[in-house]
Amino acid sequence: MTDQVEELERPAENTSSGDDYVDLTPEYAREILDALGDDDVSRAEELISELHFADIADLLGWASSSQRAKLVDLIRPDFDPELLTELDDELREEVISLLGTEAVAEAISELDSDDVVEVVEYLEEEDQKELLGALSDIERARVEEALSYPEYTAGRIMQRELVAIPDYWSVGQTIDFLRSAKNLPDDFYDIIVVDPRYSPVGIVPLSRAIRTNRPVLIRDVMDTENMRTVVVTEEQENVAHLFRQRDLISAPVVDDTGRLVGVITVDDVVDVIDEEYEEDMMRLAGVGEEDDLSSAIFDTTRSRFTWLLVNLFTAIAASMVISVFEGTIQQLVALAVLMPIVASMGGNAGTQTLTVAVRAIATRELTSTNAWRVIRKEVAVCGLNGLAFAVLTGAVTWFWFDDGLLGAVIGAAMIINLLFAGLFGALIPLGLERAGIDPAVSSSVFLTTITDVVGFFAFLGLAATFLL
Amino acid sequence: MTDQVEELERPAENTSSGDDYVDLTPEYAREILDALGDDDVSRAEELISELHFADIADLLGWASSSQRAKLVDLIRPDFDPELLTELDDELREEVISLLGTEAVAEAISELDSDDVVEVVEYLEEEDQKELLGALSDIERARVEEALSYPEYTAGRIMQRELVAIPDYWSVGQTIDFLRSAKNLPDDFYDIIVVDPRYSPVGIVPLSRAIRTNRPVLIRDVMDTENMRTVVVTEEQENVAHLFRQRDLISAPVVDDTGRLVGVITVDDVVDVIDEEYEEDMMRLAGVGEEDDLSSAIFDTTRSRFTWLLVNLFTAIAASMVISVFEGTIQQLVALAVLMPIVASMGGNAGTQTLTVAVRAIATRELTSTNAWRVIRKEVAVCGLNGLAFAVLTGAVTWFWFDDGLLGAVIGAAMIINLLFAGLFGALIPLGLERAGIDPAVSSSVFLTTITDVVGFFAFLGLAATFLL
Known part of the structure; x- marks a missing residue:
């Protein structure tokens, strides 16, 4: 692996790397910003092309606002909309306005609904409308429904894309369904088993589904003990507590009639944990939550x-x-x-x-x-x-x-x-x-x-x- | 779902519940502790039997030390060793000594290696030895190897149980292997693809594996872009940063020669995030990390x-x-x-x-x-x-x-x-x-x-x- 890296002459690579990206060290960032300062666009472009979008998000945070404008111009052609979910609210607004709402609108149609919600929820109404206008009707309805739930509740962090099946299916049927289905979520970890009223009755972790022989019925492998449903209006703080206490990876979300409406995954919960801690720490010191490094x-x-x-x-x-x-x-x-x-x-x-x-x-x-x-x-x-x-x-x-x-x-x-x-x-x-x-x-x-x-x-x- | 709950006359149930357990509210806890105070053992037993082990762990934390001794006696018959992973270090030591090392030794042989490490790592040497003695030779060797890594590094939080396959297998072969394999981890989210030197070259998220047709080769579905390997000596803080930044669910861990030695899953990382935050908050206030509510x-x-x-x-x-x-x-x-x-x-x-x-x-x-x-x-x-x-x-x-x-x-x-x-x-x-x-x-x-x-x-x- 090391040989390979040297062959490719990667400028910076730390020990924990394993993918095809370069780690963004402060030195590497300095190199990029210096290249921008010297107006050496092709050098900056080359360095940036080696970065994962999450690292580009960090870089945007470290840059001054004039550097940021130049950076946004460089990433525009290959822009990955997931980058927007990694930014602080104020920074996101700035980057969206630099990119232009049209370009962003087109890009975010690739995202899962929870990510779209994250990107648009704190934008000004006009921008929000423009972005949502570019989505398909189904997708837009999903996002608008999410935005109708109060802030900081399960409804805001859940995604609508999910896999739900009835308990009388066999494992084989389920696998065949998954192989042919369209519109599945990008990633999922549990299959949710629902009754005829579309209420969750159990989950089948994928690791269990994939190990079970095809003829076995879902009802015989599903886990009812470790399934926890979350009501859509539950506060995100309580959701985080539940995930942490029960070591959950995902949880079905139901409306007040018990009908399945979405699923919350652990990566969203990690963000909530971060937010809640930050809030406590900041509040103890008398600092507002909106007090980011990037605030004016x-x-x-x-x-x-x-x-x-x-x-x-x-x-x-x-x-x-x-x-x-x-x-x-x-x-x-x-x-x-x-x-x-x-x-x-x-x-x-x-x-x-x-x-x-x-x-x-x-x-x-x-x-x-x-x-x-x-x-x-x-x-x-x-x-x-x-x-x-x-x-x-x-x-x-x-x-x-x-x-x-x-x-x-x-x-x-x-x-x-x-x-x-x-x-x-x-x-x-x-x-x-x-x-x-x-x-x-x-x-x-x-x-x-x-x-x-x-x-x-x-x-x-x-x-x-x-x-x- | 609500009807069902009422039928069973559950004493306390909150809106977010969906499994077969009762939520541990302070009122419910008070009821249990009062029953213990009145020496109404059968009532206390009945109430406790409705609780998830993670809630029993919370209850043990809230109890006074005399109540704790009574509680431990009640849970002894159905003791779930995972409960021990949910306790603070000092509390865990106390509960283990109340349960007796023999009983605990037998119980923990059911756990994955990372959980065993968590249970034993801060015990006194004698107790640790006794507990490890009850494990199978393979299991003990795994735990002892983990303990040989420095504290707060990837080696301490990873589990050895993992699924690794070569890239020339087909999806069908992989599924057949998983169906027949013994000693798989309890839960896993990614299949790790290794080269002949047992170095990870990619991952196949289970959601992708299960959707792919049997004849497709693993090398054609594996994800090399989003795989991040972690070196076994990497500090856990950096591991947490990586998971958070890249929204990872699991990551392969390699030794310094690049050989796959374990896997870190997001639930362990959530614990690390908790620890790191707690450390910052406590250090800012000049409180030692070992300063738990349960400390003397x-x-x-x-x-x-x-x-x-x-x-x-x-x-x-x-x-x-x-x-x-x-x-x-x-x-x-x-x-x-x-x-x-x-x-x-x-x-x-x-x-x-x-x-x-x-x-x-x-x-x-x-x-x-x-x-x-x-x-x-x-x-x-x-x-x-x-x-x-x-x-x-x-x-x-x-x-x-x-x-x-x-x-x-x-x-x-x-x-x-x-x-x-x-x-x-x-x-x-x-x-x-x-x-x-x-x-x-x-x-x-x-x-x-x-x-x-x-x-x-x-x-x-x-x-x-x-x-x-």
């Missing part, structure tokens, strides 16, 4: 502004606590020096708890069943660390300011703040979840408000009481 | 202590900056009141940038190709928000303390700190990545040290210069 500076600024504004209010709230103790600080400036330590330790300990809780709620390891036990544990953990850091911080303070009582005060404040951090680090996401709100949203800003306010209040309050 | 209080406390200790040092560093300005604060206590606002806004704006960067590096949207453009953009975004919040905070300060100059000083400090926040929020993860360190590790502590130090220094320094 002003859009990004605006989307982050809201979170920072909320944070400004909570920071002012914490400052108001401090201002209550202005007199105390005036008498003992060491308090101003030390107070951020208490607040910061509380914030960090609380964030640890919060992150564990948000994550455990998402994976359903944390539910109402074990909520109290987890809360007790988190408070205990933070309390123990509070104790350890009370001793440490107390000792540092004593040594630094030569004031044992000041050390005792900061130690006590530390314990109090970390107990609150553990308690609210667990309570906040659980409370949001119970209220039907994503536990990642605004959790951290609530939490740091509490650890700042409690931290400043405990430290300055104890100091005012015992030191002056 | 003391272990959790210790694992979080280290991060808090690092944070204590950085908090003390920030305090030292403040202590330089003790005299200034004594003269103008308002500074002590306001200084946390500047630091906090910097920390939050920096965390937004940091999270976007860490995430983009993980998905490879951010590489050296576009690093400078992203850094410039992040600095611009933070700078613009710095400007907005300079005006806002300055106005609030002016109003609050009736001091316009103080408002100007806090505004200037805000802009400076947010510029640093944007710069280092992007630079730190990129620098760690370039140094070969996971960009999520310690990023946030570096960042908040910078935003605290810069925030306090800029605000108090400007105040000392212009206000006194």
Whole structure:
């Protein structure tokens, strides 16, 4: 295999490659972009022709917008519409407008319905209409039906192309049917067995179908135990949980009467898993989901502004606590020096708890069943660390300011703040979840408000009481 | 379908169910645990018998350790070894010791090799030996070979059971072979085509094999374009990226001579994706990966202590900056009141940038190709928000303390700190990545040290210069 590669003089090839494409390394990308910069079109064309469409999608993401326009011109002749499914929403819109809706409309008629939905769902209405207009009537009806389901539900990620057969067929009949059928999905992994009402009653994994002798009846090989149907309005998050928990490869989708309307495959679910995680991570940091690398500076600024504004209010709230103790600080400036330590330790300990809780709620390891036990544990953990850091911080303070009582005060404040951090680090996401709100949203800003306010209040309050 | 459910009087059934199992809702779990608490074993047994093993695994996670012991006793008779693959490492160890290694050893001989590896890899050596001893020689050799590969590589997640055929076979020959073969994997999605040296040269997706007429030669239907081989020592993170980027369902794994040694399927990759995300999220919050809900209080406390200790040092560093300005604060206590606002806004704006960067590096949207453009953009975004919040905070300060100059000083400090926040929020993860360190590790502590130090220094320094 290595010899072969050298013969062909591939510019870059990494160890995991096995297909006929070159891996897109940053160096390879740099080479292409440099060729574009030098207006060496034929060199750039040659380099790009070695790339898989998924790598070209990555390259489009790394390029600046002027480079992107040049790249799109180069890929136009051999344009693979699947590339569009690999792009972020904003990037996709840009690439579609660079390609021109006419060219795109023609290309996407090759795609399965779930891919078409992915490409068009967030486009502006006019563009969407134009693209859908190029599809065949059947195909367009399928896509429009998909778009009629709410966002983030099974109906949006399923494909309509599927293989469904009755249970009285034999394996041989099934194979003959598949050999002669038109309009089958590009890839499928399970044959869905339906009853006369077109409700799924079982699945036959292809690996089982292909190993079974022709005369055997489908009803005798079908798997009813491991089939899970999904209702078309189910939230995609729950679909992802189901696939992950049951290690599914595909699942039939039914409407509310139980009729088979589509199938969801694991590759769509992997995308959902990515999205859901990204959402949690971003929400914990107060970043909007639409905040892609490719968003415009002003859009990004605006989307982050809201979170920072909320944070400004909570920071002012914490400052108001401090201002209550202005007199105390005036008498003992060491308090101003030390107070951020208490607040910061509380914030960090609380964030640890919060992150564990948000994550455990998402994976359903944390539910109402074990909520109290987890809360007790988190408070205990933070309390123990509070104790350890009370001793440490107390000792540092004593040594630094030569004031044992000041050390005792900061130690006590530390314990109090970390107990609150553990308690609210667990309570906040659980409370949001119970209220039907994503536990990642605004959790951290609530939490740091509490650890700042409690931290400043405990430290300055104890100091005012015992030191002056 | 609904009628059927009611007929059988299933205690809890949600809309997405379609198999013969009951969904494990928190209420259903509560019912089981209550039955256990009342020592109503037959009721608990009845309820549990309706559950899929993956749900029993969830239930074990939600239970307290005493409830867990009772649950294990109940599932012992019908124990499905696949359940063990669904548990977290610590929980798995506990359940195995409750079941007894002998019982487990017998059960796991039914599993595919990748599942056995998952069950035994983190057990103590003695337990591991005992479990492996119960396997057949071939099976044990397979598992031991897998364990000889480094952790987190393709070799650990692949299965040895696979279907490989030469390219000169016909489709008919292949189907006949599959019908008569023993020792095939439980499930497979692609047939791997190998050359005489047992190197993969292509794959035949089952959906293609089953649709092709018997006389057609494998070499004429095999897919060489979409086959990607993975080297056995490749890091699992890269494998996950490959599957996600190419929408793969399975990929052949080869050793360093190019010989086929195993196959990785998408369900294993979904687990890897979960792990990698969890790692990023946890590392950003300074939580160890071994910090499961089921970890003991003391272990959790210790694992979080280290991060808090690092944070204590950085908090003390920030305090030292403040202590330089003790005299200034004594003269103008308002500074002590306001200084946390500047630091906090910097920390939050920096965390937004940091999270976007860490995430983009993980998905490879951010590489050296576009690093400078992203850094410039992040600095611009933070700078613009710095400007907005300079005006806002300055106005609030002016109003609050009736001091316009103080408002100007806090505004200037805000802009400076947010510029640093944007710069280092992007630079730190990129620098760690370039140094070969996971960009999520310690990023946030570096960042908040910078935003605290810069925030306090800029605000108090400007105040000392212009206000006194």
